[in-house]
Amino acid sequence: MKKAKSPNKEETAKDNLNKHSFFEDVWDVARQIPKGRVTSYGAVANYLGTKLSARMVGWAMNGAFHARPKVPAHRVVNRNGMLSGKPHFSPPSRMQELLEKEKIKVVNDKIVDFEKHFWDPAKELGL
DNA sequence: GCATTGACGAAGG
DNA sequence: CCCTTCGCCAATG
Secondary structure, three states: OOOOOOOOOOOOHHHHOOOOOOOHHHHHHHOOOOOOOOOHHHHHHHOOOOOHHHHHHHHHHHOOOOOOOOOOOOEEEOOOOEEEOHHHHHHHHHHHHHHHHOOOOEOEEEEEOHHHEEEEEEOOOOO
């Protein structure tokens, strides 16, 4: 049987899936975000018990782009409801378009009525 | 191996 | 009220 051969760059993400990493937990929560809802990095971090590491959640999102199944990273924004991760999308406008498809209004790279669309995993999932 | 940065957040001046 | 600093943890230089 074939064994590991030329390691694809994508394999790095696959390797992450293989082992339980902090990233996988973040992706798992992100996938549970209902359609038309959004959450913040801090909220996810809080659910994971690492609210002080909200930055890591954002970093995990960085790997979410090669995560499978796909992770709705566009539903995760910063505490201000601003599309801080927008420039990381491809194309950047992708994030806003996806949000608008979910009936979420975005103006000036910011979600309108953010707290109305806010979805707290620690609250909804019943921490 | 140390220094810097990063899709954050809360606190301090 | 706006700007700066610290904390967190991992990745990159």
